Amino acid sequence: MSLRMIRWTALTLATAGLVLAVLFHWQVFFRVPTEASMGLVQRIFYIHAPAAWVAFLAFGIVALCSAVYLWLGEARLDRAALAAAEGGFVFTTIVLLTGPLWGKIAWGTWWTWEPRLTLTLLLWFIYLSYFLVRGATENPGRSQRFAAVVGIVGALNIPLIHISVLWFRSLHPQPVVVRADGPSLHPDMLNTLLTAMGSFTLLFLALFLLRYSVERMGDRADALVREQLHPTPGPTPRA
């Protein structure tokens, strides 16, 4: 797929995502029933949870691309992983912002030491180091492999985060959607959640593609520089 095409798809996805975003905000504010125990704040849920899931999706992509990159050594995959990682980082940050907002009202505290919260924070740190490692070596190929390894290992945390609320006694609510016996939500809540989910996913994909194309352009630039430094050979002197 040519860069131009990539950028166009990215833009279309972005617009679609924004439309959905408007839609689900409308739903959030005018449609869904207010949740009984927590009241209005509960509506953060429609940003909070989808953001988390999209982040998971993103890091899943990172792990996948990284693994295949290590296997095939295909530079594009590394670029893809990087792009996805940045998306995931953003959405994790959103979770880490909306969570406390909610918590302040639902639990009366911004933050508490509680498995899911902590693990999420640590997830954020792992991908911080993912970006650090990239910049920190003498030769590019190496840092990309390092990053890939970090990306893969980091993703191992995700299932742990999901399960954490089940394993440990914890404040954080149990799964209400992704659970053995199907979703336990008011249908309006559910489809609002799904709209939000869709919107975030589209936005993420748009971001992902844009970053990817930027990375690719960077590679092109390098190639051009190289071409200038080493023009294709002329006639070489013979002995």
Next chain:
Amino acid sequence: MTLPPLLEARGLVRDFGPHRAVADVDLTLDVGELMALFGPNGAGKSTLLRLLSGSLRPTEGELHFRGVPFMPGDPRVARQVGVLSHRSFLYRHLTARENLRFYGRLYGVVGLEERVARRLETVGLQARMDHRVATFSRGMVQRLALARTLLHDPALVVLDEPFTGLDLDAALRLSRVLTEVRSDQRAVILVTHDLQRGRELATRVGVMSRGRLEVQAPAHSLDGPGLEALYRRVVEVPS
């Protein structure tokens, strides 16, 4: 029937970021050959040797060892290659003998003890074999590094400026050893800045410049001045 060449490289390229250190090098090396590589500082000699010895992954191009393609870290090839680089690969806190023993084990050398003793004797370090490398003079370190390189009788010997720091006597020994290796159905490729010494040892000479292997010529076809003239022509003429 003709055997495939010991080592064959096609279209080797190695980039460091935007910088192309080795640009499209083709090279074949046959048993019984000793190739001397010359070139100005930064020409890409060391990088090329690292590519050929499989300690660096080429950006493009392929390598064949006895006709079979290989990638860095292929044990079948590694077992038959001996490498001397700018750094000694030795452990400063271990004694000369411990260093050789260690590497000998990793190469699965049989009859290790007396092999080690023999090599130490070839490089004239018996007297110091139980001293820590940290206490060695530069030339002694270089000698030990050479012993390490030749320890497992590699079929392909790759040497980057092997005469560095060696005194007259040691240099003479080395020349003798290399000639033996060559005449023993094995091959040597070495880099040096000493044109004359290189020419006298080599069966073939090559000159690199700006990442390209510009010329190759049989050593006997050149006398001292001839080689120097060739070198200057290659280096001056911007290819």
Next chain:
Amino acid sequence: MTLPPLLEARGLVRDFGPHRAVADVDLTLDVGELMALFGPNGAGKSTLLRLLSGSLRPTEGELHFRGVPFMPGDPRVARQVGVLSHRSFLYRHLTARENLRFYGRLYGVVGLEERVARRLETVGLQARMDHRVATFSRGMVQRLALARTLLHDPALVVLDEPFTGLDLDAALRLSRVLTEVRSDQRAVILVTHDLQRGRELATRVGVMSRGRLEVQAPAHSLDGPGLEALYRRVVEVPS
């Protein structure tokens, strides 16, 4: 009236534990002289240079600089000495220019910027001056190390195997620079294993063996074969 010699050493001894690396060396070096030291590996050349340059404390013996006795770390002397050792003294993570600037400041060099530029140009590194040393080839590092050594126009230049890793062109430049230094009322003492090159450069040659400075002779009194014969005699004959 006669000026005192630039550098004078009397009865220098340096022991490393039981091992005597330098044994009772007397040496005077005058301005306008260029002394070349030869000797087998482990003879004590580097150790002697370290003593003369004040980077190592002698076990016995004394040193005089322009007639005044001095000890390692004497700033008055340090300011007038330039040293090139086996190691480069450079910071791998700083650029060539940053390295020179840094040392220039410490030596209190005036007109630093354009001095640095000039030196970089003498060693032919202008093109790479803003690249990190970590990305340099061996010869480039050696060139930069030389630039560092000569940065502050030292009256006494101490060089340990300065031609290591230099290509023909760089070696030529260095020879030229050293001749200038010598003829400019300053002095040079260098170690090399290349008898001929040393002889051509030097006004005086010396041969070390087993820690002793066995012979000293004016360079012009010897031709190539003569020097080699002398060297062999000194080295072979157990003193």
Next chain:
Amino acid sequence: MTAWIWAVWAILHKDLTREFRTWERLVAMASFAILTAILFNYALDRTEVDPARIASGLIWMTVLFSGLLGLGRTFHLEEEEDALVGLLLTPIPREALYFGKVAANAVLLGVIGGLLLGVFGLFFGLEVRGNPWALAGVMALGIVGFTAVGTLFSAISAGTTMGESLLPLLVFPLLVPLILFGGRATALVLSGGPAEALGGPVRMLGAFAVLALVTGGLLFRYVVEE
């Protein structure tokens, strides 16, 4: 296969020889561990809390920190004269290198761990002699997991321009389960809790160790290959 084990052993042997020649890392880790214990003693205001009650957690923290100190250098030793490049040029499989290193580090950390139990037992008056085997077992499991992770990432951090300072950032996030379950298990053993209660955390530690070793073994080659 024998060649494989032979290689692992060669690495292990080399690292330990070097270690017992210079005592570099052992001395460092040991002193660090002991003094940390002392400092904890001071840092924790006695009037606020009885250190003994929280010792099990502190023990694991200390193992972690002194471990990092030692692990951070495993590959630095190799970098010194580019020995790592030399190692990778040998025909041994990269996994052998990894497991050799893990083994060496585990041995060192094992020593430290034992020492720590003693020291804390002394300072905080813990009942270490209760059932030493359970304690040792928990320690061992945790240490294996820790070194498996630590070795992998110390290879990475050694390869970067940041050196050791990157290591904690890389490993800490992954070690939370270790601290958590390790601490819990140790506490249980120390307080002589019921054996069945111990099962959970121990199983977790085991799972962690296995997972770490497997991932490490799989990914290591990509970390070191040039």
Next chain:
Amino acid sequence: MTAWIWAVWAILHKDLTREFRTWERLVAMASFAILTAILFNYALDRTEVDPARIASGLIWMTVLFSGLLGLGRTFHLEEEEDALVGLLLTPIPREALYFGKVAANAVLLGVIGGLLLGVFGLFFGLEVRGNPWALAGVMALGIVGFTAVGTLFSAISAGTTMGESLLPLLVFPLLVPLILFGGRATALVLSGGPAEALGGPVRMLGAFAVLALVTGGLLFRYVVEE
């Protein structure tokens, strides 16, 4: 004298260039601090003790750990290509080298320290905004003392074969008072204790810092002397 200051500045500038060229190291140390805070949180069984109560002690422990992480490397950088030898060959007085290094390290640790206060404040809900100046003062005093000692000994350990790992062994005994008084002072400030009560520990910290700087300045030359 001007030459002297010029030299100190040159060293400081060089080290900081290296640090800030890529913010890597700082980010690493900072996150190290944060992660340590998190780990402490986990290591300490909350049913047993409320971390907030012992936070001041932990803050200082963490400063120490992250400090050692950074300090250990200061002379390692110089060792890489024997640059230290090169430095000693320059006409600058050894003291200038020492104080340059101390300055560089103090700056780095200062950043970390400030960050730590913030982090602990957040996680443990400490009243940091109470009187920030007192806090900053205490922190600064402690850090100066710490770097003064740490730099000296990191030079020693860089010289020994044992490498930087020996550092803790050498430094820690000296740091016990630092932790002690630093922790106490911080605790007092945080609990908004009476100003006069603060006087004691602060004076001790000050004395420690001065003493450390003086001894360091005097001894350094002998440490690096070949």
